[in-house]
Structures are given as C-alpha cells and as structure tokens.
Amino acid sequence: DIVMTQTPLSSPVNPGQPASISCRSSQSLVHSHGSTYLSWLQQRPGQPPRPLIYKISNRFSGVPDRFSGSGAGTDFTLKISRVEAEDVGDYYCVQATQFPYTFGQGTKLEI
Amino acid sequence: EVQLVESGGGLVPPGGSLRLSCAASGVSISSYWMQWVRQAPGKGLVWVSRSNSDGSSVAYADSVKGRFTISRDNAKNTLYLQLNSLRAEDTAFYYCATYNFGHGFFDNWGRGTLVTVSS
Secondary structure, X not given: OOOEEEEOXXXXXXXXXXEEEEEEEOOOOEOOOOOEOXXXXXXXXXXXXXXXXXXXXXXXXXXXXXXXXXXXXXXXXXXXXXXXXXXXXXXXXXXXXXXXXXXXXXXXXXX | OOEEEEEOOEEEOOOOOEEEEEEEEOOOXXXXXXXXXXXXXXXXXXXXXXXXXXXXXXXEOOOOOOOEEEEEEOOOOEEEEEEOOOOHHHOEEEEEEEEEOOOOEEEEEOOOEEEEEOO
C-alpha cells in the first residue's frame, strides 16, 4: 500500500498569515496514463470531510482561491495564502492512483 | 444539491452485525463509483470499501475483507454496507462518498453514521 505522510501534524497560525501543509507519498502517484490522483480534503470540527483540491492543483467548486495545491511525483503541498477563522480544522491528503486508496494522517490547523 | 444520508449505525456487541444505508438525492448513484470511508473518534480517515457503478466490481480494505459486504440498489438510489463479526476496532463514523472517476477524488460526502462496538 502507498503510505501518505503529512507534515506538520499540527499547525498554529494567526489569521491573515499563510499556512502550508506537506504530503509525501511512499511511491510516485503518477498513474500509468499520466494523471496524478492526489487530492486534499478539509474537515471542520464536527463536520464530514469536503473536497478542496483534486489532481494536485485543481480547486473544487466553491473553494476560495486562497487555497492552492502544488507538487509532483511524491511531494505535494497545500497552501493557504491568508488563513481565516473558518479554515480551522483537519486537512488530509489522499491518493487514488493505486488501490487501495490511502489517506495522510491529517494536519490540524489551529488559530 | 447532492445529499448523501447515512443511517443504520448504533451500539452493537462484539461479534454482532449491522447494516448501514446511504440514501442519495440530487444525484443518480448509478453514474458513480461509491465508497465507504470510516473514521474512529478523534482519528484519521480510512478507506473501507468501494463499488463500481453497477455493483459488478467491489473491493475491501484488508481489515474488513470477509466481514463487510458492500452492495447497492440503483433503483432506490441507495448504497449499503453489511457489517458482520464486528470488533471493537470497527468503532467509527462511517461515511459514504461518491467517487469522481474521471478526476480520481471523493467529491460528495455524507454526514456519517456512528457504529460503536462494545459489550
């Protein structure tokens, strides 16, 4: 199975400041047909997960443009340009390139 | 608006069984691969099972293989997960999600149903 490792596990930030979360996979996430199925989820306290980013850098419908994704191969990053209070919660990377799908252990964003 | 509503969770003793349901509205699940993902209280997300759009191909995490069964009734727009031989470590919120096959991500999530395995 592909192991997804996120850093940091906890990230205290001040409103208006940037935040960055790293996700590293134990194998390349480039699929045989060329796409990289790495996505990011946000889970606010007491809420189910919701998608933020798919295929490394594509924002899901309705996601503010302060969220951005980047990376390639085995190293990926989620960035929030200016953190807002509503961004508090847990963030997960997840790979769907190889079965079984695997998630990172989560990063808690705290203000 | 897409809505997925899980039900069927509850308290069950070790070795017991439950059947979870995921009723969809605003989307026809016959067009989607469907997934179950679980989350133990205070822990991270773990993929459990998936079904292709017509239910002809299913898969399970090793930890539940042989004990859980995923199924679907596309006419009722509902996904199911039969949980047998439950263990304490199966205690978790169980979420159903649609899977966007073209872009490879989980695009709609339900609010989850809590399964507690305890004597």
